[in-house]
Amino acid sequence: MSIPVAPIGRIIKEAGAERVxxxxxxxxxxxxxxxxxTIAKEAIKYAAMAxxxxxxxxxxELAIKNL
Structure with missing residues (x-):
């Protein structure tokens, strides 16, 4: 699985980089x-518990807090 690279580049540039x-x-x-x-796997556990x-x-949100 992967996220397209272009949005990642935009995130870095929005953080202040001139070139990436x-x-x-x-x-x-x-x-x-x-x-x-990692977050998704933990969140799936919480959904299953419920x-x-x-x-x-x-x-x-719960997974992020507890990791």
Whole structure:
């Protein structure tokens, strides 16, 4: 799974960078995807504990707080 690299580049530029290398975009992309997967897995556990198949925003928020 991956997030398109262009939006990652825009995020870095919006943070103040004048120019961004492709390697920098790819590195941040890999980190963001890994963190998102970790959060998603934790949120799925909270949804399951609540006997739901649907992951809700509250599950995501709880997962972020508890990681």
């Amino acid at each position: 290398s492709e390697d920098a975009k790819k590195e941040l992309n890999a980190y963001v995807v890994a963190q998102a997967e 006997k739901r198949k649907t992951v809700k925003a509250d599950d995501i």
